Amino acid sequence: MTLNFPATTPYRAPGLSNRLLDRESPLRRLDWVLMGAVLSLMALGAVLVWSATRQRQLDAGGDPDSFLKKHLLNIVIGLALAALTTLLDYRMLRAYAPLIYIASVAGLLAVLSPLGSTINGAHSWIVLPAGFSVQPSEFAKVAIVVGVAMLLSERRDGEDSPGTSDILLALGFAAIPLALIMLQPDLGTSMVICFIILGMLTVAGIPVRWLVGLVVGAGVVGVIAVQVGILSTYQVNRFAAFANPTLDPRGVGYNTGQARIAIGQGGLTGQGLFQGTQTNGKFVPEQQTDFIFTVAGEELGLLGAGAIIILLGMVLWRTILIARRAEDQFGVLVATGIACWFTFQAFENIGMTMGIMPVTGLPLPFVSYGGSAMFANMMAIGLLQNVHLRRYV
Secondary structure: OOOOOOOOOOOOOOOHHHHHHOOOOHHHHOOHHHHHHHHHHHHHHHHHHHHHHHHHHHHOOOOOOHHHHHHHHHHHHHHHHHHHHHHOOHHHHHHHHHHHHHHHHHHHHHHHOOOEEEEOOEEEEEEOHHHOEEOHHHHHHHHHHHHHHHHHHOOOOOOOOOOHHHHHHHHHHHHHHHHHHHOOOOHHHHHHHHHHHHHHHHHHOOOHHHHHHHHHHHHHHHHHHHHOOOOOHHHHHHHHHHHOOOOOOOOOOHHHHHHHHHHHHHOOOOOOOOOOHHHHOOOOOOOOOOOHHHHHHHHHHHHHHHHHHHHHHHHHHHHHHHHHHOOOHHHHHHHHHHHHHHHHHHHHHHHHHHOOOOOOOOOOOOOOOOHHHHHHHHHHHHHHHHHHHHHHO
């Protein structure tokens, strides 16, 4: 005798583990290629930061693992911020964009007040208790990406491209935080923001004459900034050393000279982790932040440094893919702004260690030591995952 039972839905006991296994779970729909590349970069960065600071701390009589511990804490906080940003529907950010913008400008104004502190020549920091510090200009990148995307996408439903008023409003929106950052002066972050805005305007479909005018205008502003003394002397000297690498090799050209030596000594496979002579000899300044790529080049060689470039390339590939697949223009522009941000900053950081770009003090995304940069980068990753997830909703 055959017994026929009605079809039923398979039983799943209540609990988090079953929800995580559900095919409709947002966790399954995350872009895990992007997340895997980011996690790999952060893991490599933690090891490189440890190697760059371990010997220095031992020579100073401190805890050799202190920078590693702080860096791991920054990673944990960054992952929490990424998770939070992923959970919030990015389309709701249109309503909160003005508040994000106001908070960003307030932070930049606080830096220029007595609350701000000068570190490595830039008045860009707010020092907090317990040895922590915040760099508001990093979070300004997130605010500008969201705000400019909102302004350029507002009228896309009725028009093929933003109108003149939309373009001027977007430029004015970005000009205020950009001017405040230039007053610090933080040339590197200013360059990143300019690249972000140019990329977003291009994808938004503005006329070519606007793009040409903006590029020419940026060049004029740069010349004026040098002439009136907005840029510090050491920043101008860095550009001079970039144009002439033999200029003052023991002074302004020292950093890039030592960086190239470190990378050149690595060869194909490197000298071995914690074995770099330039790194252990403390010849490269700010090696855990601006020049972290030199540690990879010296100790892991061409293979290790190449792995970092490949992982960064994977991040950029997935970011562009998310932009292409976004369901609305706002999502397209948010992902585009982040792609421009990561592309320029990674190219600038690696380029300055190899002498093909001027030294600007920009950290390598997901790899360099630094809390504010890590937090802002991971918020950007959360926004990307957010845009990616909303394709299914």
